[in-house]
Every structure is written in structure tokens, then in C-alpha cells.
Amino acid sequence: MTAHTDKVIKKYVPMSETAFYILLSLFKQPQHGYGIVKYVEDITSGRLKLGSGTVYGTITKMLKDHLIVVYANEERKKTYEITELGKVVIEREMTRLEELYTNAIAHRGDKK
Numbered sequence: 001m002t003a004h005t006d007k008v009i010k011k012y013v014p015m016s017e018t019a020f021y022i023l024l025s026l027f028k029q030p031q032h033g034y035g036i037v038k039y040v041e042d043i044t045s046g047r048l049k050l051g052s053g054t055v056y057g058t059i060t061k062m063l064k065d066h067l068i069v070v071y072a073n074e075e076r077k078k079t080y081e082i083t084e085l086g087k088v089v090i091e092r093e094m095t096r097l098e099e100l101y102t103n104a105i106a107h108r109g110d111k112k
Contacts, residue, residue, distance in 0.1 A: 001088075008065055008089060015093045018050060018058050023067065023090040026082040030071040033059065033078070062086070 012019060025031055025039040037050050059080060062068045067086035072079040082090070 005085060005088060008067070008085060009092055011065065012067070012089050013093050013096060015089075016058075017048065018054055019062070020090070020093060021048065021050070022055065022058055022062065023082060023086055023093075026068060026080055026086070027090065030079045030081040032080070036080075 015023075021040040021044075022036055024043075025036045031039065033052065033055055037052070037055060040048055040050055059068065063070070063080075065085075066083055067089055068080045068082055070078050071081035
């Protein structure tokens with residue numbers, strides 16, 4: 001891994017829920033902002049409703065940090081795609097979350 005990659009990982013991990021779901025929504029296919037919002041709302045069963053300001057603020061930061069790129073820029077609708085660096089960062093966060101989950105379940109079992 002490069003020093004730049006390590007720096008970006010330290011900046012994003014642990015990751016905000018918004019950042020996590022934006023990268024997750026782009027993991028399999030490029031999407032536009034509204035598509036990201038709808039995807040997140042769907043997979044969280046409506047629990048998380050991302051506002052456009054929050055989404056676009058995070059997207060702007062991720063573009064600057066090279067986690068995502070503009071895949072297509074049509075009239076008033078940009079489509080975003082995750083980069084290899086973005087994939088490294090979300091994979092690292094998924095590993096961290098798996099550890100949290102495993103430890104939480106193990107400790108829950110101790111109480112029974």
C-alpha cells in the first residue's frame with residue numbers, strides 16, 4: 001500500500017454511516033445522486049433518509065480524495081463510480097464492522 005492510500009484509510013476509517021452507504025451503493029454499479037439516496041433508503045428499509053446536502057457534501061469530499069469519480073456527466077445529472085482506492089477503503093471498513101459485529105454477538109452470548 002502507498003502512503004497516500006494509508007493516509008486516506010486513516011481519514012475515512014472509521015467511516016460515517018453516510019460515507020459508508022454512498023460507497024456501498026457504488027460498489028456494484030455507478031449511480032447518480034438520487035439513485036444513491038433511493039438505494040440507501042431501500043436497503044435500510046427507510047431507516048436512513050439521506051438529504052441531498054449531506055450526500056453531495058460527502059460526494060464532493062470523496063471526489064477530492066479520489067474515492068469516487070464522475071463516470072458520466074449528462075444534463076444536470078452526474079453519475080458517480082467508485083475507484084480502486086474507494087474499494088480498498090470500504091473493504092477496510094467492512095472488515096472493521098465485521099469485527100465489531102462478531103465481538104458484539106460474542107459478548108451478547110456471555111450475558112445469557
